[in-house]
Amino acid sequence: MTAKRNDGVGGTVATWALAAAQLVSWGSIYYAFSLFVVPMESALGWSRTATNAALSIGLLISGLAAYPIGTWIDHGHGRRVMVCGSILAAAMLTLWSQAHSLAMLFVVWAGLGVAMAATLYDPVFAVVTRDFPDSFRTRITLITLVAGFASTVFIPLTQGLIEWFGWRGALLVLAAFNLAICLPLHVLAIGRDAPRDDESNYKATQKAVNAAATQRALRTPTFWALAVCFTAYYATFAALTFHLVPLMAERRVSPALILTTMAVIGPAQVLARVLWFTIGRNLRPSIVGIVITTTFPASVIVLMCAGTSPALLILFAIVYGGANGMMTILRGTIVQDVMWTEGYGAVSGLLSMPSNIAKGIAPISAAAIWTVGGNYLPVEWTVLLVSLVSAVAFILATRLASEEKLGGRQVNFE
Numbered sequence: 001m002t003a004k005r006n007d008g009v010g011g012t013v014a015t016w017a018l019a020a021a022q023l024v025s026w027g028s029i030y031y032a033f034s035l036f037v038v039p040m041e042s043a044l045g046w047s048r049t050a051t052n053a054a055l056s057i058g059l060l061i062s063g064l065a066a067y068p069i070g071t072w073i074d075h076g077h078g079r080r081v082m083v084c085g086s087i088l089a090a091a092m093l094t095l096w097s098q099a100h101s102l103a104m105l106f107v108v109w110a111g112l113g114v115a116m117a118a119t120l121y122d123p124v125f126a127v128v129t130r131d132f133p134d135s136f137r138t139r140i141t142l143i144t145l146v147a148g149f150a151s152t153v154f155i156p157l158t159q160g161l162i163e164w165f166g167w168r169g170a171l172l173v174l175a176a177f178n179l180a181i182c183l184p185l186h187v188l189a190i191g192r193d194a195p196r197d198d199e200s201n202y203k204a205t206q207k208a209v210n211a212a213a214t215q216r217a218l219r220t221p222t223f224w225a226l227a228v229c230f231t232a233y234y235a236t237f238a239a240l241t242f243h244l245v246p247l248m249a250e251r252r253v254s255p256a257l258i259l260t261t262m263a264v265i266g267p268a269q270v271l272a273r274v275l276w277f278t279i280g281r282n283l284r285p286s287i288v289g290i291v292i293t294t295t296f297p298a299s300v301i302v303l304m305c306a307g308t309s310p311a312l313l314i315l316f317a318i319v320y321g322g323a324n325g326m327m328t329i330l331r332g333t334i335v336q337d338v339m340w341t342e343g344y345g346a347v348s349g350l351l352s353m354p355s356n357i358a359k360g361i362a363p364i365s366a367a368a369i370w371t372v373g374g375n376y377l378p379v380e381w382t383v384l385l386v387s388l389v390s391a392v393a394f395i396l397a398t399r400l401a402s403e404e405k406l407g408g409r410q411v412n413f414e
Contacts, residue, residue, distance in 0.1 A: 011132060015139045017189035018124055019146035021086075021182045025119045026147055027154025028174040029089055029112060034245045035158050039167040048246070049367040050102055054109040055242060056364035061113030063356025067349040069117050070126055078127040079190035085118025086182040093175035097168040113360075119182065121147075121328065122352060131191050144328055145270050152266030156259055217347045222338055225397035227354055229293065230331065232390035235358035236296070236383045237324055239366040240303075247376040253308050261313045268321025269328075276326050286337055286398040289330050293391040296323040300384045304377075338401035 037051055072081055092111040099105045117123070124143060129136040161170035217223040240247075248258045276288065299319035306312035331351075366379045373379070 011135070011139075014131075014189040014191075015128070015142055016146075017185040018128065019143040021082075021185040021189070022120070022124055022143055022147035023150050023153065024177050024181045025086070025089065026150035027157070028093070028177050029116055030120070031151045031154050031241075032158045032174060034242050035155065035162060036167050036171070037246060038249070039162060043167070044100070046102060046105075047371075049364065049371055051105070052242065052363045052367040054102070054105045056360045056362075057106055058109030058111075058113035058116065059238065059360030059363070060357055061110055061360075062116040063353055063360060065114050065117035066122055066352050066356055069123060070349050073123055073126040073130070076130075078123070078130065079186065081118050082123055082127065082186040082190060083183060085115050085123070086178050086186055088112075089115035089119060089182070090175040090178040093171050093178065097171035097175070127190055141273065141329070144273055144325075148270035148273060148325055149266045151269075152263045155262045159259060214347070214350060217350055222397050222400045223347070223350070225393050225400055226334065226338070227351055229390050229393035229397060230351055230355040231358045232386050232393065233293065233296065233327065234355040235362040236300075236387045236390065237327075238359040239362040239379065239383055240300070240320070242363040243366050243370070243376065243379065247379070248313070250376055251308060253313065257308070257310055257313060260310075261317045264314055264317035265321035265324075268318045269325030272322035272325035273329060276329055284337060286334065286401070288326065289334060289394050290391075290398070292323050292326045292330055293387075293394040295319060296327075297384055297387040297391060299323060300380060300387060304380050304384070338398060 033055055037048065040046055040051055041048065069081055088111055092108050092115060095111075096105065096108040099108060121144075125136075125140055128139045128143070132139055158170060158174070161173050164170075165173065245258060245262065248261065249255075253261075299316055302312060302316040302319060306316055366382070369379050369382060370376055
């Protein structure tokens with residue numbers, strides 16, 4: 001049987017532990033990168049395109065690894081996956097601190113790509129859903145609320161570490177965080193599966209359901225519209241996230257205002273998630289999704305007009321962070337709302353793959369556009385146009401879903 005766990009005090013402690021681990025994993029692996037770009041360029045003479053290419057490799061590998069890692073978690077190996085992910089993250093951050101060549105940086109980010117696939121939202125959501133099938137929605141909400149502060153905590157913290165210890169020393173401290181915080185939390189918080197008498201039959205059944213769901217999804221126009229929506233959205237979000245600090249620096253925004261702007265994004269994400277579950281929870285995810293996918297391009301327009309204005313940059317951070325905060329929840333609920341629930345893991349994995357790959361391509365693409373244009377304005381225009389594609393694709397997905405339901409195109413897996 002699956003490792004269904006008690007929803008009492010022990011389950012609450014486990015959820016808070018996983019939430020804390022998510023905050024550290026996101027902060028030390030994902031959000032810290034942009035702060036190391038300029039120090040590495042200054043110390044080693046690497047180009048921005050080259051450093052972002054390493055990041056892109058990591059994100060690409062993360063996308064490719066997401067589906068098999070999800071399958072291992074489905075088979076009861078969640079604790080092993082996330083413990084190994086934290087160890088790998090620490091090892092790669094330590095290796096990064098010793099990097100003197102681009103080849104080593106690429107090796108580091110290849111390893112960090114696997115670590116991200118094993119430690120960030122997708123695996124922890126799968127673990128919580130398996131361990132707490134009766135209360136996973138509430139627990140996932142708590143985890144996203146806590147993890148939403150990752151940028152707020154780790155951007156100023158990492159900047160301080162770089163100033164105190166240099167960029168190499170800062171990486172060693174971040175590696176220590178993964179070993180001292182994430183590793184023991186994953187060991188203690190994630191349950192083990194009890195042995196099954198019908199293990200082989202269970203696995204065969206799961207494979208059959210996933211295969212049927214996959215085949216059906218590939219024949220459904222709504223699926224393809226959602227795939228375009230999420231791929232375009234996460235491409236634009238990744239491009240802006242990893243270039244936002246150098247973009248503002250290029251426009252002579254003061255370092256204090258840059259840190260303030262970046263620090264606002266996390267609380268904005270959390271506030272948006274709170275609003276979702278207080279005001280928006282009675283609305284269909286499809287309606288909230290239209291708001292989210294149209295709000296994101298609005299934030300890009302604000303950024304393009306902001307210049308060095310503190311008020312406009314803070315407004316951008318609020319709108320930008322709010323859109324992404326709700327998108328995390330939307331991504332986990334929209335499939336059930338506009339498609340079906342059978343084989344959800346397989347269908348979700350299919351949707352994640354192109355969007356995760358897009359995350360990998362976007363930063364290097366943005367760096368290339370910056371190199372050609374000599375400034376970030378062409379990058380912003382590209383992000384704006386692609387984000388509009390995401391909004392149009394989501395609206396199309398909701399309309400296609402309505403037509404499919406009216407047409408009775410509901411197929412059972414039998």
